[in-house]
Amino acid sequence: MLTLTSPVETPWHRLPAGAKLAALMLFGLLVMASEKLLPIGTAALLVLALYLPGGRLLLAQGARMLWPLWPFALALMVFGWWDGRPGHAGLITLRMLTLVAAANLVTMTTRLTDMLAVFERLARPLAPLLPPRRLAMAFALVIRFVPVMAETTARLRDAWRARSPRRPAWHIVMPVLLGALDIADQSADALRARGGADGSPGGKES
């Protein structure tokens, strides 16, 4: 399955995922604490500079990922004009774009598996409550079944379109759900037959 990791190799790809996440958090806290042009402008330029090693491709991908924020930029402009401080609205728009762009850069330069490994490491103190193997199994199951359910949904939409000129409606949610619940029951049996989710034979039913 396609993830958003950028195919363009940058030096940031080689940094450990945990370090990038920690840096991003610190950056986010600092930027959210400021409402002045100098710190926010500096932060924006810094993020832009960090995108540069990826060249034009990475910049374009980064810009595309910011595009869905336009309704918020528009709302900020309207509210800013309403409150009589449009400059402030522009500044907050820049702050929003800077933060999301920085977060997107971390996502684009970190592989899905590396990020999941960080989560698994962070969840280790919870081991008595949540066995690490079960968490890894849950991640693997979802990664496997997201394309399956997307495919099921797409087929149901096609079946709908073959019969109706109108847009597929909410009715298709029910068959999607039924299919998923059947797969869930079958996979549970299959897992149990293979020694259970924790890899130990004789997994208990609950």
Next chain:
Amino acid sequence: MERSLTHIALMAAVLAALAVMPQIALPFGVPITATSLGVMLCGTVLGARNGFLAVLLYLLLGLAGLPVFAGGKSGIGPFMGPSAGFLIGYPITALVIGWLVERTTLPVGWAAGAASVIGGIGVLYLSGIPAMAWVLDISLAQAAFYCGSFLPGDMIKAVLAGVITASLAKARPASLLSRA
């Protein structure tokens, strides 16, 4: 135990499929994305604990970079944007909805619909609106005004969650873990 694990994983996958599919039509023809409908269904179908875990699992995979958020988005970006409060509120929404469905003795459809209104609108907006006001540095009233445009759609989704859960209770009573 295997059964609750696979149900959690499959509902997380359903949530992803509903979130990324192109818009669907509600009654009256209003097009919407179905993410919050999926969150409501996680609660009504799986119950409090498993519904919460299913939505959390979905969020973690999206956070890690699997493109499962509305419109095929993913990663850390959405968690740092103005809608972050809604994302973070999703698991709690499913938890509250599941808890309510487990507790009431109302017929399952009514229980699911009412719980979805309380959780999917009450709880979700309670976490989404203040976060939006903070990120965008606007007043709570302005953020509420912005989110108000989603209210009619969310009302209809809550009703649909009730209808879908009721027909699921008929078709697969054993799969409705919230009332098992």
